[in-house]
Amino acid sequence: MNVNAKLISVAEGLFDRQGFNATGMDRLAQAAGMSSRTLYKHAGSKNELIAAVLMTRGQRFLQRLELDSVEALFDALACWMSEEGTRGCLFLRAQGEIGSAVTEVTDALTAYKARFSETVRRILVRQLGADPDEELIEQVVILFEGATAAASYRGLAAVATAGRAATLLVERARA
Incomplete structure (x- = not known):
């Protein structure tokens, strides 16, 4: 190494x-x-190191998300948390501790969240066979982020619950 x-x-x-x-x-x-x-x-600097850590972690996580369904997306989150722990999103924890005044951290957070939203879009396109509504993308992203936070105090069951809710939203979008 x-x-x-x-x-x-x-x-x-x-x-x-x-x-x-x-x-x-x-x-x-x-x-x-x-x-x-x-x-x-x-x-x-320490801020540059934090940004490098966040970008590396984000890339490592996003590589796991070449998936075909939101169900698989939430399964991937549960698997990640089983390996990495349920302490919440490292990006949001960095932002919460350091604040938005540190450009390196804010830029890393913004870039990662945009890439994550685009990943959710691609998953939904594969699942639906068409470009999804922006509202559906946002709903899945919020369920995912909420599950990430809730798992820190409710355990992995929160991820499964959010995954079922996301699956219902996708089924409704197909109808």
Whole structure:
């Protein structure tokens, strides 16, 4: 594993478990087994590192979503959460902790959410055989995001419930 990949992997784990503000650059350097100088050389600023972590995580998740139905979309979320945990959306947690004043984080969040919405559109096109209504896309996205948040305190059953609701919306759109 190259230095950048190792750094992003270590940073993702620490940010995910301990939070963004609670994880200092010294702690990151120590966990990655590198000097602070090497860390800054590869990461730039902490905000740049956070943005790189978010983009890497987003890409990793979106790669799992070449799917043909909203049912499979919610199954993929449940699988992800079984592996990664049910702590909520890392992008929204970053935004909540850091705020919207940090451009790198806001840009990463905005870009990821746009890509995710486009992914939902493609899934619905495959499932419906036609371009879906914008309202249906938004409903599925909101159910997905709500399930992601609710799973943090209700468990994976929240994902299954949201998946059933999304499936009903798609069935209604077919009628």
